Amino acid sequence: MTARTIMVQGTASHVGKSVLVAALCRIFYRDGYRVAPFKSQNMALNSYVTADGGEMGRAQVVQAEAAGLEPSVDMNPVLLKPTGQASSQVIVLGRPVGNLSAWEYHRSYAQQAWDVICQALERLKNTYDIVVIEGAGSPAEVNLQATEIVNMRVAAQAEAPVLLTADIDKGGALAAVVGTLELLPPADRQRVAGIIINKFRGDLSLFQPAVDFLEKRTGLPVVGVVPYFDSFAIQEEDTVSEATLAQSRQTVGRDLEIAVIHLPHISNFTDFDPLAAEPDVHLRYVGRGTPLGNPDLIILPGSKNTIEDLAYLQRSGLAGQIVQLSAAGTPVVGICGGFQMLGRELHDPERTESSIPCLNGLGLLDVITVFERDKITTRVEGMAAVADGLLEQCQSLPVSGYEIHMGRSRLGAGVRPAFVITSSLGVVVEQPDGAISPDGMVLGTYIHGIFDQPAFRRQLLNNLRRRKGLMPLTDVALLTAAQQRQKDFDALAEVVRGSLDMGLVYSLLGLPGPRRAV
Known part of the structure; x- marks a missing residue:
């Protein structure tokens, strides 16, 4: 037919x-x-x-x-x-x-x-x-x-x-x-x-x-x-819409404020839709002259050109602001390219993504990333590998999503893997993913869709609430992003x-x- x-x-x-x-x-x-x-x-x-x-x-x-x-x-x-x-x-x-x-x-x-x-x-x-x-x-x-x-x-x-x-x-x-x-x-x-x-x-x-x-x-x-x-x-196709950006700049009386850095080459920004839909979250995009302020969580998103976007952060002054807020106790999460930016060094010897061969990262995680020609594309399932800081009480909660990256990150002595991958393309595995700082307040992962699973998402948000002296929310509808x-x-x-x-x-x-x- x-x-x-x-x-x-x-x-x-x-x-x-x-x-x-x-x-x-x-x-x-x-x-x-x-x-x-x-x-x-x-x-x-x-x-x-x-x-x-x-x-x-x-x-x-x-x-x-x-x-x-x-x-x-x-x-x-x-x-x-x-x-x-x-x-x-x-x-x-x-x-x-x-x-x-x-x-x-x-x-x-x-x-x-x-x-x-x-x-x-x-x-x-x-x-x-x-x-x-x-x-x-x-x-x-x-x-x-x-x-x-x-x-x-x-x-x-x-x-x-x-x-x-x-x-x-x-x-x-x-x-x-x-x-x-x-x-x-x-x-x-x-x-x-x-x-x-x-x-x-x-x-x-x-x-x-x-x-x-x-x-x-x-x-x-x-x-x-x-x-x-x-x-x-309905999820946007290829860029954060002007309507979404305008809405994110509005003052909203929510308990938690999450700032996503709006990189020039931001990718997979749909990672944050589940957060934006939570009743206690005001999610806003920061960049292009928007002040970073004093959010409860900073997220560095994925990027198709990680080193170029890192250079943008440094030129714009946002890199320095993120480092200062992190030193003052503000939690920071990086996803894929954002995870790579949180590290000490990024190297692109074969100019896979950028004309810049190497650049120092933000130095918030003891991680070095090297870009290679072969791209990793996989669907994964896993769970938190630690149970402190941002991941307190998250260890038994499932996470799932997908990886798309050409960088390989090597962890130094000052960090631990943040997650353990238990399934990759349907095959049972046991692989470390990402990194978390000793105090648990800086977290990086390669998993896009890390916030899609509702129990994990709500526990992380409740951990942020506790840091502000707020009671956890327990009566929120726990829908997956797919549902x-x-x-x-x-x-x-x-x-x-x-x-x-x-x-x-x-x-x-x-x-x-x-x-x-x-």
Whole structure:
């Protein structure tokens, strides 16, 4: 059987394509169809490790979860992870193939990747009932139309009708839709089957004249107007959104304040979503002139360019502030690249991540890291290896997540491993992970998703509460991050189903509608 296909493209980046694809995946899944997401090429620092150790973009992982599936690299066969100015690490079917400049990639390698993309798409089409495809940026980027492998070329290959999406919250949505259609070649223009207006605020009846204008001007139906929502959270694709940053700067009366350093190359920032969702936590991002203040916990996140981001911390003065606050007793946690920065030295002899061969770290942990060419990508389970400081009463509590790193860290005599890995890609192991300072107040780990397990997360937060003289919270709903995401997917599906003409969407797919009662 060959799957039916539909594609969501946008008038620009960040118009909400990824979330709409997740919504459609959830709707079709709940309607009784076997549905899979697909994005041929994704540029993002937010990645994930599949069950077999492949690396793929986080957005397609979210969409797969919405579809009730285990993520597969076929859903995102090409991932570009920016490493510096106009260059990226290229990951094909879950494995890195090297670092390429933008010119090298677009003029040469992208066409080599096309066969891989077509094969991955065909495997999905032969397995599922529906494939929901996401584009990237805008199909009207005329300088890239001859070599692009992610928008209209994919739509043609998949024989997919295209829903063109615009973000009205930014303003200029009508002009963006009309302008995009005007710039498309005739064959591509004919593939657009409908228009979606996304992130609408206000009285929908007042927008009806705009809908009428668009339909008359373009000859295309407006499939729906999707409202702006903030009562539930869907993970961001590739960067911390401006809305999230603005919200994090607001003064909130919560018991605990956690400061995440907003690095220039921050990666896997979804690690902190479970913390932000806790009722006693105000999580804010610090950087770009935002004062560090006096938080209850400082977190150094992952980075795709650890040494360059460490140099940024030193230039900006944030490094000195973190060291001073740590000396005064403020707990500090580093994850992956952030863990490496906490050490004494970082070495990149083969220029794997940076043009800087070596740099002194913050010196908060007795650790030396050396970057190597081979990347470690694995899913892990484990538990705390110590029971003091930040990890007091955590020793028997499970943690789980994934590792993505090219650095190997060697612990000195002044630290202990923070965790013990008990399973890696489903194989029983006993391996040390991370490091913790003698007083237990500085902690580093390679485990992304370390806060996903609710019992561990709540115990760590309660340890912070005790340090402030606050009573621990014991009546908090202990949902895993995955369980919370499932609830949010259902909420998203209801909002989008109620906003789109799903009869028209099913008609574009050539399907009669839901297979089971909704």
